[in-house]
Amino acid sequence: MPRDVNPADFRGVWVYIEHRDGIAAEVSWELLGAGRGLADSLGVELAGVVLGHQVEPLAAEAFAYGADKVYLVDDPLLAEFRVEAHARAFTRLIETYRPEIVLMGATPCGRELSGTVATAVAAGLTADTTELAVNPENRLLEATRPTFGGKLLATIVCERWRPQMATVRPGVMPRPEPQFRRGGSVVRASLDLSEADLVTRVLERIREPGRADALEKAEVVVAGGRGLGDKRNFALLHELAEVLGGAVAATRAAVDAGWISRDHQVGQTGKTVRPRLYFAIGISGAIQHVVGMQQSGLIVAVNNDASAPIFEVADFGIVGDLFRVVPALTEEFRNRLRGAVGSASSGTGPVGERSDGGGG
Amino acid sequence: MNIAVCIKQVPDTAEVRIDPKTNTMVREGVPAIVNPDDLHAVEAAVRLKERFGGRVTILTMGPPQADKSLRRALSLGADDAVLISDKAFAAADTFATTYVLALAVNKLQAERGPVDLVFCGKQALDGDTGQVGPGLARRLGLPVLSYVTGIRSVDPAGREIVVERKLDGWREVLQSRLPALITVGKELNEVRYASLPDMLRAAEYRLVTWTAADLGADPNSVGLRGSPTKVSRSFTPPSRRGGVRLIPGGDTDPRRAAAALADVLMAHGVIGGRGEDSPARAATTVRVG
Numbered sequence: 001m002p003r004d005v006n007p008a009d010f011r012g013v014w015v016y017i018e019h020r021d022g023i024a025a026e027v028s029w030e031l032l033g034a035g036r037g038l039a040d041s042l043g044v045e046l047a048g049v050v051l052g053h054q055v056e057p058l059a060a061e062a063f064a065y066g067a068d069k070v071y072l073v074d075d076p077l078l079a080e081f082r083v084e085a086h087a088r089a090f091t092r093l094i095e096t097y098r099p100e101i102v103l104m105g106a107t108p109c110g111r112e113l114s115g116t117v118a119t120a121v122a123a124g125l126t127a128d129t130t131e132l133a134v135n136p137e138n139r140l141l142e143a144t145r146p147t148f149g150g151k152l153l154a155t156i157v158c159e160r161w162r163p164q165m166a167t168v169r170p171g172v173m174p175r176p177e178p179q180f181r182r183g184g185s186v187v188r189a190s191l192d193l194s195e196a197d198l199v200t201r202v203l204e205r206i207r208e209p210g211r212a213d214a215l216e217k218a219e220v221v222v223a224g225g226r227g228l229g230d231k232r233n234f235a236l237l238h239e240l241a242e243v244l245g246g247a248v249a250a251t252r253a254a255v256d257a258g259w260i261s262r263d264h265q266v267g268q269t270g271k272t273v274r275p276r277l278y279f280a281i282g283i284s285g286a287i288q289h290v291v292g293m294q295q296s297g298l299i300v301a302v303n304n305d306a307s308a309p310i311f312e313v314a315d316f317g318i319v320g321d322l323f324r325v326v327p328a329l330t331e332e333f334r335n336r337l338r339g340a341v342g343s344a345s346s347g348t349g350p351v352g353e354r355s356d357g358g359g360g
Numbered sequence: 361m362n363i364a365v366c367i368k369q370v371p372d373t374a375e376v377r378i379d380p381k382t383n384t385m386v387r388e389g390v391p392a393i394v395n396p397d398d399l400h401a402v403e404a405a406v407r408l409k410e411r412f413g414g415r416v417t418i419l420t421m422g423p424p425q426a427d428k429s430l431r432r433a434l435s436l437g438a439d440d441a442v443l444i445s446d447k448a449f450a451a452a453d454t455f456a457t458t459y460v461l462a463l464a465v466n467k468l469q470a471e472r473g474p475v476d477l478v479f480c481g482k483q484a485l486d487g488d489t490g491q492v493g494p495g496l497a498r499r500l501g502l503p504v505l506s507y508v509t510g511i512r513s514v515d516p517a518g519r520e521i522v523v524e525r526k527l528d529g530w531r532e533v534l535q536s537r538l539p540a541l542i543t544v545g546k547e548l549n550e551v552r553y554a555s556l557p558d559m560l561r562a563a564e565y566r567l568v569t570w571t572a573a574d575l576g577a578d579p580n581s582v583g584l585r586g587s588p589t590k591v592s593r594s595f596t597p598p599s600r601r602g603g604v605r606l607i608p609g610g611d612t613d614p615r616r617a618a619a620a621l622a623d624v625l626m627a628h629g630v631i632g633g634r635g636e637d638s639p640a641r642a643a644t645t646v647r648v649g
């Protein structure tokens with residue numbers, strides 16, 4: 001079954017530009033940042049793959065974030081994400097242009113698409129990676145991912161099969177600064193499919209209340225765990241988050257208790273966040289939670305148990321009762337930031353324009 | 361309706377310890393469980409069978425001990441179970457796994473008639489890739505509907521199914537032709553408690569085992585040899601940083617502690633309007649103390 005491919009026939013690094021209605025998922029840009037580094041080490045081009053309908057503007061954005069080239073398939077049949085059509089388009093591109101590395105976001109769509117495409121082209125696929133490196137000598141992608149709930153990291157390589165594919169967790173790689181004057185070339189390809197070839201249809205698509213990506217974008221995250229004791233007490237976190245222009249997150253224990261919805265969960269089975277500042281309040285610091293937040297800039301823990309493992313990952317800790325400490329923090333920050341809010345350039349909050357109020 | 365459900369036996373990761381010397385999992389004493397998402401897949405399949413008739417067959421590729429997981433699925437109302445087991449299958453990645461599972465589904469269809477639906481869990485606790493469902497669908501030539509959170513309607517005669525699924529920030533209603541492959545998680549349903557008669561039946565059930573030879577598998581396409589990906593090294597995550605700086609007063613004087621924390625956070629520029637010039641995503645190098 002392994003197709004006898006010659007790795008030397010495959011060149012270039014590709015990134016799937018995932019989007020909805022032409023609005024890119026943040027992870028697409030994060031991957032262009034990571035892909036840029038890989039392409040430079042290998043001395044090859046970095047390409048974005050844009051599939052959709054009326055999505056040409058995404059090509060310019062992809063150049064701004066580092067792509068040299070964009071493969072564009074623009075077709076009404078690609079307007080909704082239907083994996084059968086998107087996988088067909090992607091597979092054709094791979095077969096025609098033969099990249100050596102293909103990266104996609106480890107999002108629901110990215111996982112569905114990558115699993116389908118990798119099987120179709122007989123590629124090696126490493127899921128949910130958090131670190132990517134390339135060995136310029138043997139040109140192997142070294143994709144590192146957490147296993148066993150983050151207790152172990154494994155570096156995966158794919159020696160003989162091409163392309164080497166990986167999905168990468170959103171929020172893990174830094175997003176590059178866009179340079180809107182950068183240009184690149186667009187390679188257009190057609191999708192020779194008709195509606196009659198497709199067997200799935202999207203009957204309805206509804207935006208879920210509460211912006212799902214607010215948490216990933218927030219510069220300050222205020223996260224709470226079982227220590228909050230009750231759904232109503234999450235109000236304490238919302239107040240602190242509001243003062244800091246941050247978003248509210250939670251552990252799985254708090255989510256399972258029904259105190260907050262699942263899209264707020266951070267960790268192995270939730271989201272990975274990487275804010276400037278992360279508050280862990282009433283959170284013990286289980287490894288499954290820590291893997292989702294350990295890359296934050298600064299971590300502050302508030303816990304009444306001085307031996308809680310969260311203090312092993314935190315930069316600053318306050319040992320004490322959160323019901324006394326958190327209101328004191330809110331009040332202190334409110335007083336200090338009163339002046340700063342007015343002077344913040346964007347006016348959306350004291351910590352910069354990408355912050356997002358509340359957390360819904 | 362004929363339904364196949366792929367389940368995986370996994371170590372309960374909550375209980376897994378890593379041997380710090382060898383960087384391998386300490387298997388002793390780690391309970392093996394049915395991958396949690398897969399139980400919801402079994403439940404969904406059994407409910408459809410109860411409504412429309414037909415048979416539910418459980419498939420698992422794994423070591424002989426995985427028979428325990430098959431019996432657990434049988435106790436939830438599944439009709440048949442097949443253990444797909446062969447030394448040659450060891451160390452398969454998702455590509456080699458879907459190769460074997462696809463052969464198994466096809467053998468099942470050859471022996472017992474066409475399958476209308478294949479269910480998988482949305483991801484496995486240990487592999488945690490979520491790739492097996494889409495990969496298997498691709499090999500079987502079936503549409504894949506993943507992350508399904510609700511089954512709205514099934515029309516076995518009209519060969520049609522309508523499901524709801526959740527993607528980042530969106531809820532979608534998808535219609536598909538039957539046969540199809542569906543991946544599900546715990547949002548879909550509540551797994552029932554096994555009834556006593558079902559438990560007895562499961563305990564006494566005579567399992568069938570299919571080997572590589574039974575499936576007519578190409579020896580180069582299974583197990584380690586058929587796997588494009590290889591683990592080149594594994595290691596324990598480096599601890600994050602040097603140590604925590606404790607701000608005193610949390611117990612005695614929270615307001616003083618709050619003020620002291622605000623001082624250091626402002627000194628680090630993480631709050632207080634200095635945001636724009638030090639992007640959070642570059643701030644991971646900030647070290648304290």
Ligand SMILES: Cc1cc2nc3c(=O)[nH]c(=O)nc-3n(C[C@H](O)[C@H](O)[C@H](O)COP(=O)(O)OP(=O)(O)OC[C@H]3O[C@@H](n4cnc5c(N)ncnc54)[C@H](O)[C@@H]3O)c2cc1C
Pocket residue numbers: 149224225226227228250251252253254265266267268269270271281282283284285286287288289292302303304305308320321322323373374485
């Ligand atoms: C396969 C798997 C996947 C998982 N995925 C995730 C995941 O994605 N995300 C996740 O978060 N978890 C996940 N978990 C669960 C994880 O193992 C922990 O159970 C969970 O993170 C614990 O949440 P917690 O810290 O809120 O609760 P606890 O561990 O109960 O900790 C509560 C803390 O609050 C403190 N506290 C109590 N009262 C107060 C007070 N008044 N003031 C101050 N502090 C107080 C306590 O000292 C304690 O440290 C997963 C588990 C498994 C097995």
Ligand SMILES: Nc1ncnc2c1ncn2[C@@H]1O[C@H](COP(=O)(O)O)[C@@H](O)[C@H]1O
Pocket residue numbers: 366367368395397398419420421422454457461479480481482483484485487488489490491492493
């Ligand atoms: N060895 C296996 N045998 C049967 N089913 C499996 C096996 N491995 C994975 N699966 C199925 O594929 C799903 C996703 O697994 P994974 O892609 O490894 O996250 C699981 O929930 C199972 O339904």
